[in-house]
Amino acid sequence: MQPEGKLGDIKDPGLTDEGIRLIQWAAREMPVTKLIKERFELEKPLKGLSVVACLHVTTETANLALALKAGGADISLCASNPLSTQDAVASALSIAYDIPTYAIKGEDDNTYYSHINTALDSSPNMTMDDGADVVATLHTTRQDKLSNVIGGTEETTTGVIRLRSMAQAGKLKYPIIAVNEADTKHMFDNRYGTGQSTLDGITRATNVLFAGKNLVVAGYGWCGRGVAMRARGMGAQVIVTEVNPVRALEASMDGHTVMKMEDAARVGDIFVTVTGGKHALDAHHFQVMKNDAVIANSGHFNIEINIDALEDAATEKKSVRPMVDQYIMADGRRINLLAEGRLVNLAAAEGHPSAVMDMSFANQALSAEYMAKNSQTLKPDVYDVPITLDQMVASLKLDAMGLRMDELSEEQAAYLAGWETGT
Numbered sequence: 255m256q257p258e259g260k261l262g263d264i265k266d267p268g269l270t271d272e273g274i275r276l277i278q279w280a281a282r283e284m285p286v287t288k289l290i291k292e293r294f295e296l297e298k299p300l301k302g303l304s305v306v307a308c309l310h311v312t313t314e315t316a317n318l319a320l321a322l323k324a325g326g327a328d329i330s331l332c333a334s335n336p337l338s339t340q341d342a343v344a345s346a347l348s349i350a351y352d353i354p355t356y357a358i359k360g361e362d363d364n365t366y367y368s369h370i371n372t373a374l375d376s377s378p379n380m381t382m383d384d385g386a387d388v389v390a391t392l393h394t395t396r397q398d399k400l401s402n403v404i405g406g407t408e409e410t411t412t413g414v415i416r417l418r419s420m421a422q423a424g425k426l427k428y429p430i431i432a433v434n435e436a437d438t439k440h441m442f443d444n445r446y447g448t449g450q451s452t453l454d455g456i457t458r459a460t461n462v463l464f465a466g467k468n469l470v471v472a473g474y475g476w477c478g479r480g481v482a483m484r485a486r487g488m489g490a491q492v493i494v495t496e497v498n499p500v501r502a503l504e505a506s507m508d509g510h511t512v513m514k515m516e517d518a519a520r521v522g523d524i525f526v527t528v529t530g531g532k533h534a535l536d537a538h539h540f541q542v543m544k545n546d547a548v549i550a551n552s553g554h555f556n557i558e559i560n561i562d563a564l565e566d567a568a569t570e571k572k573s574v575r576p577m578v579d580q581y582i583m584a585d586g587r588r589i590n591l592l593a594e595g596r597l598v599n600l601a602a603a604e605g606h607p608s609a610v611m612d613m614s615f616a617n618q619a620l621s622a623e624y625m626a627k628n629s630q631t632l633k634p635d636v637y638d639v640p641i642t643l644d645q646m647v648a649s650l651k652l653d654a655m656g657l658r659m660d661e662l663s664e665e666q667a668a669y670l671a672g673w674e675t676g677t
């Protein structure tokens with residue numbers, strides 16, 4: 255149970271009414287999450303469970319938190335990134351909806367971790383992560399809170415990679431469902447969500463025209479595919495850099511130019527990193543970039559651009575607009591870094607649109623319910639979202655969109671199940 259009267263740590267309680275309005279606005283586009291919330295209200299599948307959710311504190315996350323609360327969970331929320339918090343939403347959750355929220359946009363790294371730690375003081379039975387910082391904290395500095403935890407969920411590619419490393423090393427102490435791996439998550443959220451919101455973030459930060467620009471996408475996973483597809487739609491010439499030959503080939507046959515980053519660095523006007531890895535843009539790339547290049551990251555951590563190397567190479571750094579730091583290089587070239595190298599789509603815009611988060615968060619809510627029912631039968635490991643839940647989310651979303659699909663006849667089903675019939 256939450257200690258009574260906990261209000262979390264928020265920027266400004268005066269933003270509460272605005273937060274309520276924004277959360278309600280997002281709810282219009284989240285019909286699947288709404289249906290789950292209504293069922294949860296009746297069935298209370300999370301009754302008595304304390305949940306710590308470390309997610310981007312957005313209007314969409316608020317709707318998920320309300321669904322979990324309707325299901326009976328005692329939920330504490332903390333930010334999964336220092337720059338992604340929507341302060342009005344944090345206020346509304348803490349004050350109007352009684353969900354202690356520890357998140358202030360622009361918090362420093364110390365505050366970020368102290369918020370995670372304060373949320374963990376609630377002794378969670380379940381964790382819900384976006385990037386695995388709560389799991390990592392629980393397995394290192396907060397092992398005192400591990401024994402209560404029955405299971406968790408993870409939202410994003412980077413977090414799943416981290417958790418799999420933990421599981422492989424035999425370090426993971428409880429089962430976690432990799433929500434990211436559901437088709438109804440990564441095929442839509444990572445592709446269309448990151449695609450649209452990344453361009454939105456770059457636009458809001460810079461007001462650049464994409465048409466006619468060389469836009470370099472580092473990484474052609476689901477997020478990279480989405481960014482590349484949408485940038486092309488805006489008239490950019492898209493260049494993709496990859497380390498995986500199959501993905502590089504796919505990018506080429508999708509119609510993009512593929513080259514090494516050392517070549518792309520010379521011709522790019524706008525760069526977006528979505529690799530999930532480290533230093534996709536590094537010191538030697540900054541040395542050859544065009545004057546006034548714009549560089550942004552939409553991967554989970556602010557490590558994809560080597561900012562220390564950029565700082566070292568620059569003779570001066572100026573803040574020229576909100577979310578734009580301009581680095582002046584020794585030869586006078588300017589390089590413009592957006593959102594301090596943090597997720598540009600959440601720091602400079604509002605993250606993925608609600609309609610796509612609807613599916614991601616429906617998977618989260620259903621996975622939490624599944625974990626509440628089945629954790630005792632699951633060893634500490636990383637699990638996929640059960641296919642039945644994934645398909646249920648797709649069916650509910652189709653229904654909500656007013657779309658109908660065909661069903662196999664008995665004869666068609668029998669044909670597909672058999673092997674006897676040939677030419």
Ligand code: ADE
Nearest residue numbers: 310312314315604605606
């Ligand atoms: N991740 C990406 N976009 C998001 C959003 N709008 N809300 C929560 N998490 C997100």
